[in-house]
Amino acid sequence: MGDRKTDDGRGGVRAVADRRTVLILGGTADARALAARLADALPDARIVSSLAGRTSNPVLPRGETRIGGFGGAAGLATWLAAERVTAVVDATHPFAARISANAVTACGEADVPLLRLQRPGWTPEPGDDWRHVGSATAAAALLPEVGRRVFLTTGRMETEPYAHLDDLWFLLRSVEAPTGPVPRHCELLLARGPFDVADEIALMRRHEVDVIVTKDSGGTLTAAKLRAARALRIPVVMIDRPEVTADQQVAAVADAVEWTQRIVA
């Protein structure tokens, strides 16, 4: 690998090793795990994780981090070219549909290989009572038929669709406080997973929860509420995932490591 010259920001020019750059679109536990695994597996590569900047105190991944939007697909394509990115792994949350669509467009334009790392969705087991809906709005429309005391676990950005439901009571759980409108009758619980089944059962009993709303995020970090719902025979309003368009997709971090090693080698 040769050296290239870069502006050092102080009016001088320095030579740096022309390292391969991998961009991880992050904001998930899997993305952090991938950054850590790639730092070990590809010590000569530059691993950059990108976060949207939604949380004020994010858990930072290993390696380099950049924070904030790129300015749409065009901005991301420009960034890929400017940073001479060799490969992109989109490890964003299954419901972060816009950035994933932007990654498909930008990588196509910039001719950079793209992999989608997405954990599988949850599947119901005997005893589960799941009501599938396609959006938060549909979940809100269904809720009055299903229960009166709602455990809403879909995150602080998505409380508005439920804000008009004055006849229902809500337990809102999120990592940070919601900034948008919230239902009139609600209690806020600030917490970050992983959660434990026994604690979830105790929480739901204490608040006499009779329905849960969740997105089909998949994974183990927040799955305890589903097992608790099964044990307590509580229905779950399950918001299904938006459609994904990526050509290459894996479910496990180890497979994403292998793919990246192949591209970068």
Ligand code: NAP
């Ligand atoms: P989104 O609706 O798909 O994206 C909205 C805009 O935010 C994008 O167009 C992009 O702005 C920017 N953005 C999103 N993810 C980014 C990233 N990793 N790096 C740089 N810019 C990013 O995304 P979202 O649903 O708001 O999710 C935002 C972040 O939170 C993601 O990193 C996601 O992994 C994480 N997250 C989301 C959820 C969820 O339920 N949606 C749950 C847990 C974690 P520009 O167009 O300006 O580039």
